[in-house]
């Protein structure tokens with residue numbers, strides 16, 4: 403397909419306001435693309451490479467302006483291009499405003515190999531093909547080392563030099579990832595289904611496993627439904643991560659009856675692809691990808707070592723990489739960032755911050771794709787993949803807590819149990835909990851209802867601390883659980899107890915603050931003079947016979963002391979009732 407034809411179709415699509423018509427135009431474009439189908443299906447979304455491929459053009463806007471300026475003529479500088487951009491606001495319009503062609507220069511003669519541009523082009527477009535544009539961009543992406551930026555500008559100049567205005571408009575946009583003609587992923591999916599007469603959901607599935615619009619389009623055209631259905635995950639090519647929505651425990655239990663509850667680790671999402679030694683002389687291949695499918699293998703040698711030590715079968719695992727201290731306790735997210743995506747001095751960075759992977763899902767094991775299996779089956783499979791690599795053999799005898807790298811999963815319909823898992827997670831230094839539908843399949847790239855991160859507190863209450871309990875074990879000298887009350891006329895009525903969200907350091911501080919207000923003690927329990935006000939977050943307020951107010955805070959969480967408030971400024975019973983009925 404000529405690039406001029408592509409540009410012309412892209413112009414029609416851009417001018418079309420109706421979604422259905424846009425799909426029809428994209429359908430026609432890919433149906434007519436012939437041997438350039440794969441590239442056209444990507445270009446129309448503004449993509450040069452498939453989504454699974456981390457390759458980038460690695461060319462900044464200024465290099466692109468320079469290439470445009472050179473192709474536009476000796477009187478034009480890249481500053482002029484930039485000035486015009488500031489005026490018109492969009493690189494496509496800028497590129498289209500110049501008259502290209504006929505410029506003699508390094509790129510015009512030495513476009514090299516596939517990107518070669520005939521120096522004799524009249525520059526008014528028409529002889530450039532979609533394939534040539536792609537192959538030149540491929541060559542541009544591959545340029546590395548000293549002089550590579552100049553080489554990239556030369557190659558791009560060579561392309562612009564052969565463009566008509568309209569071709570230049572879309573070339574500039576593709577190069578700078580600013581296509582913006584209203585073609586999203588769903589549009590291309592529907593267009594493929596329409597063009598090659600295959601069901602949309604099967605195209606969708608093929609896209610989920612391959613992350614490759616071009617390949618799916620080609621297979622739909624050449625091999626039809628059978629071809630699409632036989633597409634499987636490729637170990638080594640990343641899959642889009644399933645994402646979570648915010649949600650409450652109450653909603654989760656209402657919808658699913660039972661929830662799978664997991665700790666929410668405060669790290670960075672990773673997807674591990676491991677292919678064990680296939681033959682004696684070939685080494686296992688391990689690749690690690692970020693949530694955005696960027697390759698981060700070299701930055702995380704601990705994850706590669708983990709895979710080599712623990713995995714015996716081919717697997718794709720979904721999880722989180724967490725920074726840990728010398729005792730193995732989790733460190734805040736900021737610490738992981740010092741390691742994630744790091745390209746230089748990885749060994750040194752590793753000495754400063756250690757990371758470890760925790761996996762909560764298994765998308766593929768030993769040749770079998772698991773996306774369509776329920777979460778609990780995938781988790782069982784994850785467990786067995788991690789146990790199979792162990793020397794101690796008998797999987798049934800191994801306790802989940804002893805399996806390295808396995809995120810624990812509880813199944814329960816009991817809100818109190820969920821509350822205690824949440825408290826335990828916070829106590830262990832994690833972010834909280836995730837709630838998942840135990841029967842749900844893995845939906846790549848979806849922020850669906852099946853995964854929920856427990857909703858952050860929407861409101862906080864200022865409560866008077868009227869009692870507390872001494873802790874246990876290493877916390878025996880600290881007050882640990884605090885009784886909370888609201889004002890009700892001249893009295894105080896209890897609404898709950900807070901124990902979560904408090905570090906050891908903070909407990910020590912709070913004990914010092916409250917100890918002088920103790921009025922009575924019985925066993926671990928103490929009564930306190932109502933002097934101190936805590937700000938607490940919560941998930942919801944429920945009617946409850948347990949506390950004297952008749953209400954209980956569900957999932958109360960310590961936010962901070964309010965030294966600026968007296969008990970008289972604490973929240974009232976009326977506010978509690980109002981919040982409960984909202």
Ligand SMILES: Nc1ncnc2c1ncn2[C@@H]1O[C@H](COP(=O)(O)OP(=O)(O)OP(=O)(O)O)[C@@H](O)[C@H]1O
Pocket residue numbers: 645646664665666667668669670671693722762809836855
């Ligand atoms: N057990 C777990 N299951 C799923 N995800 C988990 C788990 N533990 C930690 N996570 C992390 O939590 C993320 C989802 O939470 P959250 O939505 O807060 O992430 P985010 O990246 O900050 O924001 P968002 O996904 O909303 O853009 C996952 O992408 C994953 O990185």
